[in-house]
Amino acid sequence: DARVTQTPRHKVTEMGQEVTMRCQPILGHNTVFWYRQTMMQGLELLAYFRNRAPLDDSGMPKDRFSAEMPDATLATLKIQPSEPRDSAVYFCASGWGQGFSNQPQHFGDGTRLSIL
Amino acid sequence: ELKVEQNPLFLSMQEGKNYTIYCNYSTTSDRLYWYRQDPGKSLESLFVLLSNGAVKQEGRLMASLDTKARLSTLHITAAVHDLSATYFCAVDGYSGAGSYQLTFGKGTKLSVIP
Numbered sequence: 001d002a003r004v005t006q007t008p009r010h011k012v013t014e015m016g017q018e019v020t021m022r023c024q025p026i027l028g029h030n031t032v033f034w035y036r037q038t039m040m041q042g043l044e045l046l047a048y049f050r051n052r053a054p055l056d057d058s059g060m061p062k063d064r065f066s067a068e069m070p071d072a073t074l075a076t077l078k079i080q081p082s083e084p085r086d087s088a089v090y091f092c093a094s095g096w097g098q099g100f101s102n103q104p105q106h107f108g109d110g111t112r113l114s115i116l
Numbered sequence: 117e118l119k120v121e122q123n124p125l126f127l128s129m130q131e132g133k134n135y136t137i138y139c140n141y142s143t144t145s146d147r148l149y150w151y152r153q154d155p156g157k158s159l160e161s162l163f164v165l166l167s168n169g170a171v172k173q174e175g176r177l178m179a180s181l182d183t184k185a186r187l188s189t190l191h192i193t194a195a196v197h198d199l200s201a202t203y204f205c206a207v208d209g210y211s212g213a214g215s216y217q218l219t220f221g222k223g224t225k226l227s228v229i230p
Contacts, residue, residue, distance in 0.1 A: 033218070043204065043220040056217065091158065104149050104161035105218070 002026040004108035006092050012114045018080040021111045023092030024073055032075045033105060034060075034067055035091040043091075049075065082115045089113070118143050118209040122221035129195050129228055137224045139188040139205035147208035148188045150179050152201045153223070159204065163190075195228045202226070 005024040013019060025032050033048040047057035047067040057067060064083070069075045079086055089112050093105040119142040129135050139148070150162040163172045165181035165188060172179050176199065178191045188205055202223045209219065 042222045045217050045219075048217075093159075104151075104164050106161070107151075107159040109158045 002106075004092055004094050004106050006090075006108035006111050008111055009109060010112045010114075012116065013082060014116050015083055016081045017115075018078065019082050019086075019113060019115075021077045021090055021092075021113070023075040023077075023094075023108060025075065025092070025094030026106055027073075029094035029096050029106070031095045031105075032069060033093040033095070034075070034077050035093065037089045037091060037110070038087075046077070046090075082113075084115045087113055087115050118145070118207060118217065118219045120205060120207050120219050120221040122203075122205055122224050125222055125224060127224055127226045129192070129226070131196055131228055131230055132194050134194065135192050137190040137192070137203055137226075139190070139207075139221055141186050141188075141207040141209065141219075143186075143209050144183070145186075145207045145209040146181075146183050148181050149206045149208075149218070150188070150190055151204045151206065153204065154201050162203075192226070195226075197228045197230070200226055200228045 004026055007022045031050045034046040035043050036046055037043050044059055046060040048055055049069045052069040064079055066078045089110045091107050091110045093107045095105040121140045123138050146167055148165045151159040152162050153159045163179040168183040170181045176193045181188045202225045204220050204223045206218050206220045
């Protein structure tokens with residue numbers, strides 16, 4: 001089965017450190033989404049790309065977060081500097097089509113991030 | 117801004133019973149998705165509902181969509197323990213920030229007890 005692959009699965013680091021999370025979307029999918037999940041806020045869309053172009057990053061704190069797709073097989077989400085409030089599970093999902101198509105998004109297993 | 121509300125947020129039900137989870141949303145949309153999440157795991161797609169009156173069934177779960185009422189339901193029939201999980205609905209709609217987004221409800225945590 002094709003899967004969205006996220007690395008690392010777990011990350012524990014100290015406040016102020018740079019964190020980079022990576023995502024390999026399913027081959028052939030042209031949209032990639034980054035979500036953050038916390039108990040308090042639930043699932044929040046941070047950013048998404050279509051055909052590698054960023055379409056919407058309005059959910060992302062711009063001063064410390066950045067998202068890129070250097071090529072069709074890799075999406076990255078960086079936090080610099082990290083803060084304890086960034087602790088969450090970060091999911092990447094990929095899909096196909098214009099916008100949110102008739103097919104569901106496929107989610108990766110997530111990166112569990114803890115900022116001490 | 118698109119808002120998606122699920123209720124109940126917590127549901128404890130006995131095996132063999134029936135129950136319905138509700139998903140209301142605030143703006144026009146004709147795409148609604150249901151996902152399941154087990155503790156510590158990823159989200160798994162259950163249903164994609166694409167038009168008014170759409171009904172889909174898989175095993176003991178049945179989902180429906182009423183776009184006029186802006187309401188989707190996830191009905192559980194004769195619950196079994198394996199259905200214990202958190203269920204999310206998500207709606208494709210205009211975010212109000214210049215783009216279309218998939219907005220998730222808070223989730224319904226279902227516990228099926230013997």
